Amino acid sequence: MNTSHFDENKREANKTYNVSDLPPSKIQYLRKLKSKDFENIREKYNEKFDKFNYSSNAKCTQKSNEFRENGNKFFAEKQFEDALRMYSNAVVYANLDDIELSVSFANRSAALFQLQRYKECLRDIEYALNFKCPSNVKEKVLKRKQSCIDKIQTNDSRSKAKMREMKRNESIYGVADCINVFQRTISSERGLKANRDIERGELLAIQAPFASVLTPSRYKLNCYNCLRAIPKNRPFPCKKCVQVCFCSLTCCEKAWSEFHQYECCYLELLNFSSTFHLQPRLALRILFKARLDAVLDEFFDRSADLDYSKLNFKVINSLMDHSDKCPDFTPAINLMLLFLSRIFPQLNSDKIALYGCVLLKLIQQIHINGKYIYSRELKTVPGCDQCEVIQDIKIGCALYQSYSLINHSCDPNSLSFMFDGHILYLKALREIKKDEEIFVCYGANSKWQTTSERKAFLEQYYFFDCKCIACEEDAQPLSKSLLCPLCNGPAIFDKLVKCLSCKSLDHFDAKSILNEVEKLEKDIISFDDTIARDLKEAIDSLTRSEQKLLKFVHKSNKILGEVKNKLSLCYQKVNDLELAIKYNEEYLKIVEIEFTNDYIHVFNVRLRLCEKQIKLLQSNCDESLKSTIHKSCIDNLKALKSFLTNNVFPETERSIVDVNRL
Ligand SMILES: [Zn+2]
Ligand SMILES: [Zn+2]
Ligand SMILES: [Zn+2]
Ligand SMILES: [Zn+2]
Ligand SMILES: [Zn+2]
Known part of the structure; x- marks a missing residue:
């Protein structure tokens, strides 16, 4: 932001934006911001801002x-x-x-x-x-x-692994050329759809966010700009503070020119205040990235032509916000406005209030469209110092431009994942036909939630009544199914009992059965093999739970999976590898039904099975057993490798899981 822009702004200080274009809730908000409310905040925080100015945060x-x-x-x-x-x-x-x-x-x-x-x-x-x-x-x-x-x-004569590629769409930022934007004429609702047949596993998007923020607890571990992991003990410093670090000089300079120059000295205060959690921070960062001097014109620009081909504020501004249903963000916004008025004292109060409207809308948009960023990391399994599994650790949040155009389905045909800082990847979960719409899951999935649970979740967090195919067809999760007494098939209790196999309705008392199952589930979940003193006794009690469960639930029920997982752990501890493998295999079958092979959870269960199988193959045991295990082990290794190449690209693959270890 250079001063000439501000001189211009001063001259144009009375330029009137067409405030009446705003929805009533925002005009009300505008009044509120000009009132005493803001003055109170100003008094309360000004002192803190003075105090926090580079206290313990400076170079030395x-x-x-x-x-x-x-x-x-x-x-x-x-x-x-x-x-x-x-x-x-x-x-x-x-x-x-x-x-x-x-x-x-x-x-x-x-x-x-x-x-x-x-x-x-x-x-x-x-x-x-x-x-x-x-x-x-x-x-x-x-x-x-x-x-x-x-x-x-x-x-460096070793050949480099080849990066997976995606043919980019020239007219939509960060998506593949097999995807188009469409707009329904009546509702004017937008979405993405396939312009040709798409294969399962194809990459549909690779994109950087419009803006992202890093969780404060990760400041020493990830780049403050791109959120990539900092190479071990080799951070690049900030120009002024000692609190954040970068992966490179490039990231340092980019962050500085786009946003960090404004917040660097106040970082401690911003992190100190609980009002100022990640979502408001992200809104403020979007404001900086969109450039303060340009953002108001674009905010009030109602012309419909949007340029999807590159990141720009007009597309962000066009995202859904559900302004009347979101919670009240006033305290956070007041704090941000005070912050703005401190770093840009030349801004008059009218302008500040207008920025308040922009921030309010942005936070509401983030509330619906924002996405958490995960870092894929190796973690040891609790209670076992040898086994490591991959975990997705939450490290920040971001707003993606093209990704935000994708609508929800409880039975989605695509899945997003991250492993490389804030870059988002999207792949096809199954074959997608030409003209079919692309869907992602906003957190309600028919594989693990009943129709009522999904509808309630989406209503509460996304403010819509889901009409996806899964909901229209009342698709129910096998992972929650009970045992139908008539046909032994899976039966679901969701308001009423329904057998998914013989279609009988309300034919048994599910409530009392669910009570029994819940009791068993509590016992199983609270059971901790790391502190179980008598493992033989533990195995007996878990086996009894398993037998009881089998009378009540269908074989794909996830509670049954949980008890098998615990049994596998116990058998491993008493060195009965054969049974440990058997229960691990049965557990894997159940999680595969719930999650399919595209999810990291299935990878982890398979990884642990593989480790047990290899251990057994290295031991002295029956040759015929060995050859069966060997065959299954090879298949599992293939599945593990294919997950890694499809979800983590070759260059980073080895740093995440050393497949050669297996
Ligand atoms: Zn970086
Ligand atoms: Zn700094
Ligand atoms: Zn282990
Ligand atoms: Zn749905
Ligand atoms: Zn039945």
């Missing part, structure tokens, strides 16, 4: 030097990992204008060289040369640069 040459000296000690003792950690702290605390920054980068490059992280070493050398660099340091790093290049050339 002394600290930087201390860290570097500690790093040197570790380096001399050949403890390069520790040296790297110290040098990274030195980098983070060094002032941008001092030679300390360059020297710290140079030292870190030496540690990286010793750790044989040559490419990262080269980057740090570039950074060292990029900032104020003393001539003796320059000489040293240039020498190191040459040895680095030599090492990389000799080491």
Whole structure:
């Protein structure tokens, strides 16, 4: 934001936006913002803003030097990992204008060289040369640069895994060329649809969000700009603060010019305030990214022509907001407006109030269209230090432009996933025919929720009555089915009892059965194999629960799966691998019905089965048993590898799960 824009704005201060175009709820809001309410907030928070201005958050040459000296000690003792950690702290605390920054980068490059992280070493050398660099340091790093290049050339003859590709659509940002935007003429509702037949597993979208925010607890672990994991102990620092870090100079500069320059010194206050949780932060970031000086014109621009081909605020502004049904966000917005009025004192109160309207609409849009960002990470299984599974960890939230155009179905034909910072991937869950609409699941799915549960969820969080095919056909989840006493098929209790197989209605007393099942479920879930003292006794009691359950529930019921999972764990602990494998296999069959192979949960259950099978194959046991297990193990390995190549691309695959370990 340069000052000339503001002079212009001042001249145009009285330019009237057509406020009457706004829905009544927002005009009311505008009045509220100009009232006493805002003045009260201003009084309450101004003091805090003064106090928080870079208190403990600033660069410090002394600290930087201390860290570097500690790093040197570790380096001399050949403890390069520790040296790297110290040098990274030195980098983070060094002032941008001092030679300390360059020297710290140079030292870190030496540690990286010793750790044989040559490419990262080269980057740090570039950074060292990029900032104020003393001539003796320059000489040293240039020498190191040459040895680095030599090492990389000799080491890097291995062929690189090929990235999966998607043919991009020129006219819609971040989606494949097999997808079009359509608009229904009567309701003017939009959506995406296939313009040709699509195969199962095809990539339908790869896109960066319009804006994203990182959860504060991840500031040291992920890039503040792109949310990628920071390479181990090698952050790139912020220009001014020591709180956030970046994956690269590029991300640092991008974040600084787009939004971080405004918030850097107030970050502690923004994180301190519980009012200011992720969604309001995201709204504010969208405002900055859309450029404050342009956003009001675009906000009030009612012309219908939208350019879907690139990220732009007009498309974001056209997203659904359900303004009258969202909760009250006034406290958060007041705080953001105070923040705006502090960083841009030249803005008059009329303008500030208009930004309030933009922010209100944005938060309402985020409420419906926003998406959490997950990081795919290896985590050890509780109670077992050997097994690792992949988990999706929530690390922030974002608003995606083209993705937000996709409508919901309780039986979706596509699934989104993330593994590479805030980049969103979307793949086809099954074959999609030409002209079929693309659907994602907003959190209500017929595979694990009954029709009433789904409708209630969507009504509460998304404010609509679901009319998807699954709901119209009353599709019910096998994972919740009871046993039909007439045909032994799956029967669902959803307001009334209905057998999905023989179609009998209300033919048994489901309520009393569900009571029994609930009691058993509580016992099973609360059962903790890590503290069970007598495993033999535990196995007996779990087996009794399993037998009882079999009288009440269908074989695809997920509670039955849970008891089989626990039994598998117990048998593994008493070293009965054969039974551990049997129960793990039965558990896998049940989760496959609930989730299908595209979900990470199924991958994890299969991964643990594979580990047990390999353990058994390495032991001395019956040869005929071995050959059966061997066959099944090979199939499982194939399924695991195919999941990895379809959901995590080859370059990052190895860092997530070392398949060779198996
Ligand atoms: Zn980054
Ligand atoms: Zn900063
Ligand atoms: Zn284990
Ligand atoms: Zn539905
Ligand atoms: Zn039946």
